[in-house]
Amino acid sequence: MDSPTTYFHWGFILISVPNLLVIAGMIVLFAIALVAPFPHGGEGEDERR
Amino acid sequence: MNAAEPVPEQAASWTVRVRRAIDRHLPMDHLLPVRQPYYVGSWVYVFGVITIAALVWVVVSGVVLAFMGPQWWHDSSVGRFFNSLHFWSVQLFFIFMVLHLWGQYFMAGWRHGRAATWAIGVVIFGVSILTAFTGYLSQQNFDSQFIAVNAKDAMNGAGVGAFFNVLNFGQMYGLHIMLLPIGVTILVVLHIVMVRARGVVKPIDPEGGTRS
Numbered sequence: 001m002d003s004p005t006t007y008f009h010w011g012f013i014l015i016s017v018p019n020l021l022v023i024a025g026m027i028v029l030f031a032i033a034l035v036a037p038f039p040h041g042g043e044g045e046d047e048r049r
Numbered sequence: 050m051n052a053a054e055p056v057p058e059q060a061a062s063w064t065v066r067v068r069r070a071i072d073r074h075l076p077m078d079h080l081l082p083v084r085q086p087y088y089v090g091s092w093v094y095v096f097g098v099i100t101i102a103a104l105v106w107v108v109v110s111g112v113v114l115a116f117m118g119p120q121w122w123h124d125s126s127v128g129r130f131f132n133s134l135h136f137w138s139v140q141l142f143f144i145f146m147v148l149h150l151w152g153q154y155f156m157a158g159w160r161h162g163r164a165a166t167w168a169i170g171v172v173i174f175g176v177s178i179l180t181a182f183t184g185y186l187s188q189q190n191f192d193s194q195f196i197a198v199n200a201k202d203a204m205n206g207a208g209v210g211a212f213f214n215v216l217n218f219g220q221m222y223g224l225h226i227m228l229l230p231i232g233v234t235i236l237v238v239l240h241i242v243m244v245r246a247r248g249v250v251k252p253i254d255p256e257g258g259t260r261s
Binding site: 022026030033034036038 | 090091092093095096144147148151152
């Protein structure tokens with residue numbers, strides 16, 4: 001825990017592995033949210049613009 | 050005057066005008082709707098709600114930390130638990146705020162008169178970063194000292210060092226627990242009320258029609 005973290009270095013991109021994992025996890029979560037079926041998704045009455 | 054007689058409404062009264070404006074722009078069925086449009090049936094719309102839930106935990110744990118003080122949150126096991134609760138709910142707040150931002154960006158959530166709602170969301174993001182930054186400076190440990198000593202040059206370089214002194218714990222702590230959280234909370238309430246007033250934006254090209 002007290003040791004310095006490792007970094008991912010690719011060209012001009014330099015990011016710590018923990019930060020990279022968080023961003024990758026967010027992208028995966030976003031993709032799952034787009035395709036995962038939503039329960040009780042019936043048609044509603046609220047049609048405001 | 051007889052108590053049973055109806056009191057005539059004074060149209061010139063500002064309370065009547067405010068009440069009518071609220072009824073017109075934000076009726077209760079908009080503020081607390083029973084059903085949502087069919088296109089809201091997606092997990093993408095849950096990101097904003099999770100962000101609010103995380104903010105509630107941030108504020109609740111923050112109130113406890115402010116009440117008990119640095120000695121408590123460093124030395125006692127319960128204090129360290131609340132310290133961690135505060136830290137990790139902030140992480141979730143930012144993660145889900147950014148996921149909410151991605152969702153609104155790709156569905157162009159600023160359409161049909163919602164530009165101000167989007168703009169306030171952007172301001173919330175900025176003020177939240179400042180709140181988190183002052184929070185890192187308020188930890189009262191070597192980490193906060195390291196951040197403060199390194200950040201002071203950036204603040205001076207940006208020209209704000211004269212009135213935003215990151216080495217001044219009292220100033221950073223005061224901003225973190227009072228001014229900035231109140232700002233974030235007021236803006237979030239305003240953001241939610243504006244979303245409820247206009248409803249959720251329709252998807253782009255929902256049924257194969259032309260874009261609007």
